[in-house]
Amino acid sequence: MTHMPFSLPIRSNTCCIGQEPLEPNQEIVSVLIGSKDSYERFDYCVDCWEKEGKEKHHSQAYWRFIIPEKPAAPPKTRDEKALILLREVLVQEEKPARDLAWILSLYLERREQLIKRQEKKGTLFFEIVDTQEMFQIARQPLSPTEMIVIQQELKSKLS
Numbered sequence: 799m800t801h802m803p804f805s806l807p808i809r810s811n812t813c814c815i816g817q818e819p820l821e822p823n824q825e826i827v828s829v830l831i832g833s834k835d836s837y838e839r840f841d842y843c844v845d846c847w848e849k850e851g852k853e854k855h856h857s858q859a860y861w862r863f864i865i866p867e868k869p870a871a872p873p874k875t876r877d878e879k880a881l882i883l884l885r886e887v888l889v890q891e892e893k894p895a896r897d898l899a900w901i902l903s904l905y906l907e908r909r910e911q912l913i914k915r916q917e918k919k920g921t922l923f924f925e926i927v928d929t930q931e932m933f934q935i936a937r938q939p940l941s942p943t944e945m946i947v948i949q950q951e952l953k954s955k956l957s
């Protein structure tokens with residue numbers, strides 16, 4: 799047995815009779831007519847189906863279904879999450895936020911999301927590559943232990 803490769807016609811975005819838009823969460827009726835490698839598809843809003851389609855296609859296979867929601871936006875990457883978090887902590891004054899902003903900046907610089915443009919007396923000036931926004935951040939003197947704690951915290955926030 800051999801199968802001819804063919805592609806099924808894709809659902810239309812409008813009703814084949816009244817041209818009403820067919821949208822997610824809407825119930826519609828679809829009919830597929832043809833055989834082998836030649837198919838024609840008709841998509842109806844329920845109103846037009848009841849008024850015309852039902853009778854026209856009474857002998858053909860049809861199915862009723864609800865158009866699913868569009869798939870959700872792809873999950874954000876680690877770097878995107880890190881940039882969002884950086885924006886949040888940059889405006890906070892408390893030490894934990896400063897420390898976090900510092901570690902995030904180093905991480906994002908390594909990831910080439912930030913470019914260091916200048917350093918003056920322990921203050922670094924970074925530019926966000928995507929938007930060319932500048933911000934400054936003071937070097938935070940952190941012990942190795944503090945670094946590890948913050949890196950752990952980041953790991954869970956960005957996963």
Ligand SMILES: [Zn+2]
Binds near residue numbers: 814
């Ligand atoms: Zn219609």
